[in-house]
Amino acid sequence: MTVGLFIPCYIDQFYPKAGIATLELLEKVGCTVAYPREQTCCGQPLANSGMEKEARPIYEHFVETFRGYDYIVCPSGSCVYHVKHHYDTLEQTDEVRQLRERTFELADFLVNVVGVKQLDARFPARVGVHNSCHGLRGLRLGESSERVGAAFSYYRYLLEMVDGVELVPLDRVDECCGFGGTFSVNQPELSTKMGRDRLADHLRHEAEVITSGDMSCLMHMEGLIRREGLPVRVMHVAEILNSSSPLVGRA
Known part of the structure; x- marks a missing residue:
């Protein structure tokens, strides 16, 4: 299958290693991957700020850029949710x-399209999984506490295939980190408090690395980690699934 790789703005600008890991991981599981250089933002920041009319040209450009691929895969539940659920404002042509x-979000694609059963990866560390709100409640990448149903998590399923990973238990596995895009700008005090609470849960269970499928959440927590000198680091899940590291140092 041929995959069009969509890399979100903030990964492109601040966390390119997460984008590279996504590319390499997709190739390892047998995909032919193309990176359309014409790609830009999905339009989510404008739409979330009430400017969906202004975002329409970005939506149309996205459709034009990614036409013709068997699948479009992105290492961000937030951006994927926006394309799948907010591009309904466009004329719903077959295209x-x-x-x-x-x-598809990366983990969803690996589990439900590729059908990954094993990974040749090694990452010896205590890892805490952060579930983003868009990924968990929007894309249903795992169970959430407000719904009744079987326990599942695509991230945990994939991480359990990685040699050396020790997944740490958390008291609140589906709590928001407080980022929320423009929410963190408009409500900085509340956003910071939520981020500290989320970090405290991971630290209380001695996580060495916090991982997620949304680098935006990790970026928010990393800011607090750096300012407060906390003994933990963040990594996108693709980096761990693609890792062959013999040692993982603490932050």
């Missing part, structure tokens, strides 16, 4: 409808 259906 638009099919593009929305073929756009």
